[in-house]
Amino acid sequence: EAAVTQSPRNKVAVTGGKVTLSCNQTNNHNNMYWYRQDTGHGLRLIHYSYGAGSTEKGDIPDGYKASRPSQENFSLILELATPSQTSVYFCASGDAWGARDERLFFGHGTKLSVL
Amino acid sequence: GDSVTQKQGQVTLSEDDFLFINCTYSTTTYPTLLWYVQYLGQGPQLLLKVTTANNKGISRGFEATYDKGTTSFHLQKASVQESDSAVYFCALVENSNNRIFFGDGTQLVVKP
Numbered sequence: 470e471a472a473v474t475q476s477p478r479n480k481v482a483v484t485g486g487k488v489t490l491s492c493n494q495t496n497n498h499n500n501m502y503w504y505r506q507d508t509g510h511g512l513r514l515i516h517y518s519y520g521a522g523s524t525e526k527g528d529i530p531d532g533y534k535a536s537r538p539s540q541e542n543f544s545l546i547l548e549l550a551t552p553s554q555t556s557v558y559f560c561a562s563g564d565a566w567g568a569r570d571e572r573l574f575f576g577h578g579t580k581l582s583v584l
Numbered sequence: 585g586d587s588v589t590q591k592q593g594q595v596t597l598s599e600d601d602f603l604f605i606n607c608t609y610s611t612t613t614y615p616t617l618l619w620y621v622q623y624l625g626q627g628p629q630l631l632l633k634v635t636t637a638n639n640k641g642i643s644r645g646f647e648a649t650y651d652k653g654t655t656s657f658h659l660q661k662a663s664v665q666e667s668d669s670a671v672y673f674c675a676l677v678e679n680s681n682n683r684i685f686f687g688d689g690t691q692l693v694v695k696p
Contacts, residue, residue, distance in 0.1 A: 511673060511688035559627050575627025
């Protein structure tokens with residue numbers, strides 16, 4: 470079964486601090502994604518990547534950066550964290566939307582609290 | 585733009601009740617329609633895919649039927665169990681540009 474691992478599982482940060490959320494996948498998928506989940510908003514796409522070295526803006530990229538240094542790893546970076554970024558963040562990987570397999574495989578999530 | 589709409593924020597049922605979760609979509613292209621389920625403390629996982637070949641997807645007792653006329657693919661289950669308690673998301677894959685759009689999710693609570 471496909472595996473996506475996120476770290477840390479929980480994070481408390483201070484306003485203005487830098488936060489890095491890490492994601493590792495062992496599925497050899499080309500595509501990786503970062504979502505945030507908030508009550509009443511479902512899953513919203515922040516950044517995604519088509520492969521090592523590529524990052525693309527999703528629907529809500531402001532205040533976030535992403536890095537894809539390798540096929541396996543995809544990081545989400547909050548350079549100056551704000552309380553509005555308090556949320557649960559999910560990383561996902563997938564082979565190809567609209568192709569043979571539309572499944573996204575999600576990690577367990579990272580709960581981030583910015584105080 | 586493409587979107588999916590789930591109006592029910594929470595549904596509370598008793599075991600063996602019938603489940604119906606509403607989902608409608610909007611797109612100008614030919615979509616792939618999915619339902620995801622998220623159990624407490626976990627990430628979402630694919631529950632079923634609705635194929636336009638037979639207009640229906642079935643998995644683990646859940647069923648969703650694609651209705652092009654009403655642009656809907658509601659999720660149903662004849663008899664829910666307490667273990668079905670979770671958040672259910674409908675999703676649309678817009679095939680022309682490989683974007684996926686999630687609904688806001690419906691929290692299902694099943695009481696024993």
